[in-house]
Amino acid sequence: MDKILRINVGAPGGPTLTEESCGDYAGLGGRALTSALVNKEVPADCHPLGPENKLVIAPGLLSGTAAVTSGRLSVGCKSPLTGGIKEANSGGQGAQILARLGYAAIVLEGEWDGETLYKVVVNKDGATIEKANDLKMMTNYQLMEKFQDLYTKGAMLSIGTAGEMRLSNSTIAVTDKEQRPTRHAGRGGVGAVMGSKGIKVIILDGDGTKMREPKNKEAFSDANKRFNQGLKDHAVTGQGLPTYGTNVLTNLLNEAGGYPTYNFKQGNFPDAEKISGETQAELEIARGGKATHGCHRGCSIQCSGTFLDKDGNYVTKQPEYETVWSHGGNCGICDLDAIAKLDFLDDDFGLDTIEMGVTIGVAMEAGLLKFGDAEGAINLVKEVGSGTPLGRILGSGAATTARAYGIEKAPVVKGQGMPAYDPRAVKGIGVTYATSPMGADHTAGYAVATNILKVGGDVDPLSPEGQAELSKNLQIATASVDSTGMCLFIAFAVLDQPETFQALIDLLNGFYGLELTADDVVALGKSILDNERDFNARAGFTAEDDRLPRYFKRDKLPPHDVTFDVPDEDLDKVFQW
């Protein structure tokens, strides 16, 4: 993992592939690398789909090693959705294979001719690129059918029709253990940037590669055991997530009155039970699917699963909580089969499920269809996949949809749709939505942990007190975790169990022969956020962009009848260090 592969699609004689040493980026991984490179090399005022933007794909520092749950891949660029810097993070096999192939990053850059689609193959002998116009407007599952023999020991990164159309809500799909395109660098339209470079698919062929070797084998192995034990010991990572998946949250958030329902109109959904993680797991198992499953080899949390239809045929991977919410409660839909179908369509076309569901909620608010209309929602996603005018509105995200239909109530920050926690009733996550350089993003500083799950402390979700401090610390920690390749879900154990946090640091030290301390982890997190904030400031972002839409401060959310009342001054303190 000591080299960077640069693919310049604008080189005079056709695309060039260049391998170079990590240079300025040596020692960085994942989000630390993507954000450093984007901030240094991409002009902040460039157009996200123009020749000056770059797409950076980077495994984490521990990816490709024996460290458990280290398979997260970071994808960075200037975001077409937010206009700011973006790191979108995906599970699946991509990070492990890319790291084993020896790459700290792949960088797509240069000015595309706008016509020719390309296919990139990376294997142990290097990388090649070739024209592939026969792939035009293929979906991700179609690409899987075509190429799965090439990556039986690897992974495929691809864009579906959405990315090819350069829609602001388009993802980069990353295949899972079963070679399916079910994992996505989802948020912020990174697929559109890949599309704007004309790269349809990157096949990572892992054949003949080996696991990366630690500098200090014994220390690393010992740390890995302690780390894994820590994950097993914690109630969330050891029981809740494996048993019910992320959707274990539905009942919890609904009971807390923070489950955004009918486009953020109320904080509880009368039909929540019908789409809860408990119901979902029961259904999956009854039909012969799986409720406990990892998205990549080496995962010990196993929060995923497989969703089959009533005849036992594969539909999609187990839809995540965020997806079940966005396509479910947020739209008044309580049909798990319809939600699974929507999840499949999103994956197939390459659409972020959060943004897509939030967008449909906005479309329902605008009167395009009724809340609860599952069939209508499915049709809308199909419109996006085929690129009809209506599909292009919806595929451009919730903010653009609200603009096209002339309505105020788009739950977005920096143009990005809010995830599955109402910021009025879970105020810590509201601070993260408002201030994260990524736009509204729950993963950037998951204050839900402390507000609702009481992990890492207990901060009253309904009070404005202490939320800024909570979000700040979580955003710092998250930026660091996003650089290791570790799944963010390790945070539950790391926040609650000091010995598990130490084991994580020991993993890094054992692997790289370093002597990092907790302070170094904090410093790394801050430096990443500094890079991101610097880019955004130069792109024109101000404190005014670190705010929720005004109606969250105005309109009360039942059942608690709360507004978002964390003072602006608190929001402005999040990044003061």
Place this chain on the structure above:
Amino acid sequence: MDKILRINVGAPGGPTLTEESCGDYAGLGGRALTSALVNKEVPADCHPLGPENKLVIAPGLLSGTAAVTSGRLSVGCKSPLTGGIKEANSGGQGAQILARLGYAAIVLEGEWDGETLYKVVVNKDGATIEKANDLKMMTNYQLMEKFQDLYTKGAMLSIGTAGEMRLSNSTIAVTDKEQRPTRHAGRGGVGAVMGSKGIKVIILDGDGTKMREPKNKEAFSDANKRFNQGLKDHAVTGQGLPTYGTNVLTNLLNEAGGYPTYNFKQGNFPDAEKISGETQAELEIARGGKATHGCHRGCSIQCSGTFLDKDGNYVTKQPEYETVWSHGGNCGICDLDAIAKLDFLDDDFGLDTIEMGVTIGVAMEAGLLKFGDAEGAINLVKEVGSGTPLGRILGSGAATTARAYGIEKAPVVKGQGMPAYDPRAVKGIGVTYATSPMGADHTAGYAVATNILKVGGDVDPLSPEGQAELSKNLQIATASVDSTGMCLFIAFAVLDQPETFQALIDLLNGFYGLELTADDVVALGKSILDNERDFNARAGFTAEDDRLPRYFKRDKLPPHDVTFDVPDEDLDKVFQW
């Protein structure tokens, strides 16, 4: 003109009408009033279509008097198109009648129920409001048919289907001397704000009203004579504009290589002659239309006209230079009949012709139709008028259209489409586009006058030197002129003839019994811009928003092969005083 009419559409028992004294806004008119009120009363962070925004309609200080060409109406709000403050300015009969009715402004405010459309009638006895759901989705010409008997001595302000759909490119139509809805407060989506208050139409019935009386009759009358003589003496206002209309500019800009063609791809249009002002005037006269005509009573410049079809039937008023360009050369269209039809459709649906034409240029760039396809362009505007999904994309403006179709090249600043002068070849207007608080707007500081027409001096249009200073002075002067109710075209005479500038000041002094000097006029202009900049800063605008899209600095414009090279530091100095 000593009272303000406030219409609160969100009052508990139904809309209320309240008349109050001008209070803080006493002594202000036009843009000075709208910008002061918006900056003071509208929260900068509100949603443009939400309950906190207000729409302010204000005649100028000299409107309703005997002063020639004093019929401009200012419409202010937070703009749905730019997200910043907006003053859109219209000719027609509206300003004169509103001023004669005694109102310094009408303010629409409050939270609309989203269902009920209203009709407002203002006459010498006061104002009334009533439900008018029968008007739903009527076009402006349909409203004229229905109401023209009510305003034979007045004017109608209305929104077409675009404003009712709250599209970001929607206007407020103002009727002309012939009672037709041909004049528009066009830019920035002010029609959507009127639509978001549920007001479909405001009828200003001037019956029984009189011309406003000056304090110093003799001084005023004397000044008016000198002023009028000054307009007649100047080549532009005395000959060029009356003879050929604003479209006299086509040949001039085309020869200067600054005529944006094919979505700003080149600076000259091979078929320019076919749509020039000279050709247009000849055609109009040959068909029995008019090439010399005023948009409101009391205009002595007479830059307008009437466009008939080949059978002698009315099509539209004489399309302006900006319209002939946006729907013509910018889209590679050289058919004056098609352009007139597009102008009619824009007026009828209530769409800004500049934004609409720039949007179609972007759609052509994106491959939706070919450059030169007049029939296709007409169909696109019809899509907007009827609110199809494609129409909603296009009706949301050029920036949204570029987003939906994933392309970089949208010629916009602050989300607003650029008018008919390429900023690379007419760099003074480029500075105005970049820095005006309004977004790309030629009228905000018409440097074309000095760059191309050599009015008010001579600044080489191709050199970056002196452009910031030029734009600065013009933006200050313009803000003042926009407060008097005077047509901006007086600027040609005022800039070149000191005695005409003095006559303008004497008009104000004679009417109000003041002793203003040129310094006061400059101070007024600065204070207006300060208000507007203050609002925008609080709305989150920074220096980064005072820039052209990056590709204008990167891509050379033929035939001069120039880029926009005015340094950012110069742009940042425009508002330093």
